[in-house]
Amino acid sequence: xxxxxxxxxxxxxxxxxxxxxxxxxxxxxxxxxxxxxxxxxxxxxxxxxxxxxxxxxxxxxxxxxxxxxxxxxxxxxxxxxxxxxxxxxxxxxxxxxxxxxxxxxxxxxxxxxxxxxxxxxxxxxxxxxxxxxxxxxxxxxxxxxxxxxxxxxxxxxxxxxxxxxxxxxxxxxxxxxxxxxxxxxxxxxxxxxxxxxxxxxxxxxxxxxxxxxxxxxxxxxxxxxxxxxxxxxxxxxxxxxxxxxxxxxxxxxxxxxxxxxxxxxxxx
Amino acid sequence: xxxxxxxxxxxxxxxxxxxxxxxxxxxxxxxxxxxxxxxxxxxxxxxxxxxxxxxxxxxxxxxxxxxxxxxxxxxxxxxxxxxxxxxxxxxxxxxxxxxxxxxxxxxxxxxxxxxxxxxxxxxxxxxxxxxxxxxxxxxxxxxxxxxxxxxxxxxxxxxxxxxxxxxxxxxxxxxxxxxxxxxxxxxxxxxxxxxxxxxxxxxxxxxxxxxxxxxxxxxxxxxxxxxxxxxxxxxxxxxxxxxxxxxxxxxxxxxxxxxxxxxxxxxxxxxxxxxxxxxxxxxxxxxxxxxxxxxxxxxxxxxxxxxxxxxxxxxxxxxxxxxxxxxxxxxxxxxxxxxxxxxxxxx
Numbered sequence: 311x312x313x314x315x316x317x318x319x320x321x322x323x324x325x326x327x328x329x330x331x332x333x334x335x336x337x338x339x340x341x342x343x344x345x346x347x348x349x350x351x352x353x354x355x356x357x358x359x360x361x362x363x364x365x366x367x368x369x370x371x372x373x374x375x376x377x378x379x380x381x382x383x384x385x386x387x388x389x390x391x392x393x394x395x396x397x398x399x400x401x402x403x404x405x406x407x408x409x410x411x412x413x414x415x416x417x418x419x420x421x422x423x424x425x426x427x428x429x430x431x432x433x434x435x436x437x438x439x440x441x442x443x444x445x446x447x448x449x450x451x452x453x454x455x456x457x458x459x460x461x462x463x464x465x466x467x468x469x470x471x472x473x474x475x476x477x478x479x480x481x482x483x484x485x486x487x488x489x490x491x492x493x494x495x496x497x498x499x500x501x502x503x504x505x506x507x508x509x510x511x512x513x514x515x516x517x518x519x520x521x522x523x524x525x526x527x528x529x530x531x532x533x534x535x536x537x538x539x540x541x542x543x544x545x546x547x548x549x550x551x552x553x554x555x556x557x558x559x560x561x562x563x564x565x566x567x568x569x570x571x572x573x574x575x576x577x578x
Numbered sequence: 579x580x581x582x583x584x585x586x587x588x589x590x591x592x593x594x595x596x597x598x599x600x601x602x603x604x605x606x607x608x609x610x611x612x613x614x615x616x617x618x619x620x621x622x623x624x625x626x627x628x629x630x631x632x633x634x635x636x637x638x639x640x641x642x643x644x645x646x647x648x649x650x651x652x653x654x655x656x657x658x659x660x661x662x663x664x665x666x667x668x669x670x671x672x673x674x675x676x677x678x679x680x681x682x683x684x685x686x687x688x689x690x691x692x693x694x695x696x697x698x699x700x701x702x703x704x705x706x707x708x709x710x711x712x713x714x715x716x717x718x719x720x721x722x723x724x725x726x727x728x729x730x731x732x733x734x735x736x737x738x739x740x741x742x743x744x745x746x747x748x749x750x751x752x753x754x755x756x757x758x759x760x761x762x763x764x765x766x767x768x769x770x771x772x773x774x775x776x777x778x779x780x781x782x783x784x785x786x787x788x789x790x791x792x793x794x795x796x797x798x799x800x801x802x803x804x805x806x807x808x809x810x811x812x813x814x815x816x817x818x819x820x821x822x823x824x825x826x827x828x829x830x831x832x833x834x835x836x837x838x839x840x841x842x843x844x845x846x847x848x849x850x851x852x853x854x855x856x857x858x859x860x861x862x863x864x865x866x867x868x869x870x871x872x873x874x875x876x877x878x879x880x881x882x883x884x885x886x887x888x889x890x891x892x893x894x895x896x897x898x899x900x901x902x903x904x905x906x907x908x909x910x911x912x913x914x915x916x917x918x919x920x921x922x923x924x925x
Contacts, residue, residue, distance in 0.1 A: 334698065
């Protein structure tokens with residue numbers, strides 16, 4: 311009775327499950343709408359912004375607002391909300407409990423559920439580049455920094471989803487329990503429009519960090535209104551360090567909170 | 579000298595050792611002093627109250643008990659899904675939580691209540707599961723084994739309860755496990771499917787697998803189990819083979835006499851473990867059914883008493899189970915001694 315076959319390694323195991331999660335996401339129309347359509351809506355705003363270059367700082371600010379909005383939307387809907395909803399639904403239906411009786415590890419299970427949303431977020435980020443180009447905006451100045459920031463954002467919002475799932479009883483309740491994370495993501499994104507004394511606090515929110523990363527990584531601006539492309543490769547990394555730190559901080563905080571309270575079975 | 583001769587023992591060596599019959603522990607599942615408590619403080623509920631259990635390799639062991647007896651709570655600890663409050667559990671000599679990956683590769687688990695994603699087909703479900711299992715058998719083979727080939731392209735949400743259970747079993751058996759932990763494996767199955775599953779379990783046992791299952795179907799335990807442990811209120815109150823358990827239990831004779839004075843005149847108390855009388859009905863619990871029945875008939879003839887509605891029944895697993903599962907005195911050593919009972923018994 312000894313198993314003699316090839317032993318599935320962690321990455322193939324998580325990827326194999328992720329492939330089925332992708333299939334399921336594509337089959338469900340509501341999930342599809344959240345996953346694909348919603349993140350693409352903000353991109354239409356790129357064509358309403360003035361990218362003529364009459365005011366280079368304003369071009370950067372407009373680009374940060376629209377590209378940042380598209381990325382935050384992608385992080386929130388196919389990323390955060392999709393994972394939250396999937397986790398809670400499958401926990402309710404005892405699917406997670408069943409899977410945990412097998413060889414797959416808990417971390418692999420979470421990664422497999424987060425990967426479809428992460429793939430869409432990355433696809434939205436990539437799609438944004440030609441769309442922004444057609445709308446007359448410059449191409450990303452520091453793609454590596456931008457990619458690092460987006461990956462960190464994907465991980466942070468996935469951790470926030472798992473933490474939210476820890477205290478969300480049902481899939482219906484997720485519509486309410488997701489509100490705090492939605493608010494802190496969107497509120498942070500409007501930080502540049504706030505007075506200075508408020509702005510420093512709002513900069514600590516994940517949405518603000520995404521906006522800052524778009525500003526430094528894509529448009530090379532040190533701050534709102536600064537000249538586009540004003541930062542060198544290294545200067546952009548230095549300028550983006552606080553934003554990367556904020557996302558890493560949210561990732562660690564959410565992962566710690568989720569680790570303390572995560573449930574894999576519905577409450578009795 | 580080869581590398582093999584000089585290197586330190588590693589996982590592959592352990593694997594080799596495990597496949598060497600002389601080194602294999604004879605007990606596949608071992609439980610000592612297991613306790614499991616839910617909640618804390620005033621709300622604490624002790625579902626498992628210090629049980630010991632040993633399941634020998636290549637045998638089927640049934641945990642019998644009514645709902646709430648603690649069977650699933652025991653199994654969840656053995657499966658590594660929950661930590662024990664006290665006591666220890668070893669599966670194939672390993673700790674199900676600390677050695678999780680090693681244990682999981684060699685065990686197949688079937689939960690009492692379980693779920694699958696409704697939008698996947700049966701085939702997709704098995705493909706998904708098999709992708710996570712070491713040495714999984716081909717999916718088409720798994721489908722055929724559980725008679726699911728005709729339903730392979732049906733979405734899971736469209737399956738009947740019995741078909742759902744068979745998919746669940748197919749997942750459990752996907753990796754050809756050495757130890758099977760089955761929580762009520764045939765609940766919800768039609769009689770034909772139940773017998774097919776029994777046949778499958780016997781076949782697995784015959785090929786060397788160890789099976790620990792819970793059930794409240796007595797015919798299932800009688801049909802499958804080499805060893806039975808009967809649980810009540812978190813404790814094992816009887817354990818052994820079905821024959822041993824039944825042998826320790828008294829048989830039952832019952833009859834009606836128009837006049838209970840006549841029944842008293844039969845003078846049977848000396849042979850009975852217990853005599854209970856309710857109006858004209860007398861129920862005797864006896865060790866030696868043949869001897870007691872013979873004596874009863876002889877004395878009835880001598881006294882000219884007509885015994886109406888006479889029945890004699892050997893002890894069965896059902897009678898033992900019902901007595902133990904519901905009787906607070908089951909683990910009382912004096913239980914098998916003659917005693918008064920609820921019907922106003924005499925000695």
